[in-house]
Amino acid sequence: MIIMGIDPGFAITGYGVVKYERNKFSVLDYSAITTGASMKFSDRLLVLYNELERLINEFRPDAISIEELFFNKNIKTALTVGHGRGVAVLAAAKSGIDIFEYTPLQVKQSVVGYGRAEKAQIQQMVKAILNLPAIPKPDDVADALAVAICHGNSHRMGTVLGNGRF
Numbered sequence: 001m002i003i004m005g006i007d008p009g010f011a012i013t014g015y016g017v018v019k020y021e022r023n024k025f026s027v028l029d030y031s032a033i034t035t036g037a038s039m040k041f042s043d044r045l046l047v048l049y050n051e052l053e054r055l056i057n058e059f060r061p062d063a064i065s066i067e068e069l070f071f072n073k074n075i076k077t078a079l080t081v082g083h084g085r086g087v088a089v090l091a092a093a094k095s096g097i098d099i100f101e102y103t104p105l106q107v108k109q110s111v112v113g114y115g116r117a118e119k120a121q122i123q124q125m126v127k128a129i130l131n132l133p134a135i136p137k138p139d140d141v142a143d144a145l146a147v148a149i150c151h152g153n154s155h156r157m158g159t160v161l162g163n164g165r166f
């Protein structure tokens with residue numbers, strides 16, 4: 001099974017593509033899609049959409065897992081992240097590939113085994129699970145890989161923790 005994990009954002013959207021086979025994960029690709037602050041709002045969304053569409057077409061994942069937006073005290077930040085998340089969901093939905101959504105708590109529980117894990121713990125586990133030479137940077141990339149791992153673990157257990165179809 002090939003799983004694409006997405007940590008949606010506006011300025012930075014992390015993505016990770018992993019293969020889950022025989023209870024083992026291997027990484028196929030990971031990076032971040034970035035948009036410049038000087039770009040027009042609509043152009044930033046278009047760059048994000050086009051790049052996600054390209055990646056989905058390149059890897060043809062069996063599932064796309066997206067981190068759910070958690071409420072941020074800064075409403076403006078939450079709204080801009082929400083726009084990026086909407087574009088990510090649209091690109092995934094347009095592909096026809098099943099979308100699975102996971103809360104940060106679910107991701108932490110699945111990857112680390114503890115729902116209140118610190119970001120550094122998640123990053124270390126992502127590095128270990130995927131046998132990477134270093135923690136992926138920026139943080140959004142490690143988060144995207146964690147969301148993909150979360151889906152693989154949920155699939156392995158025969159349940160889906162998120163809101164997607166299984």
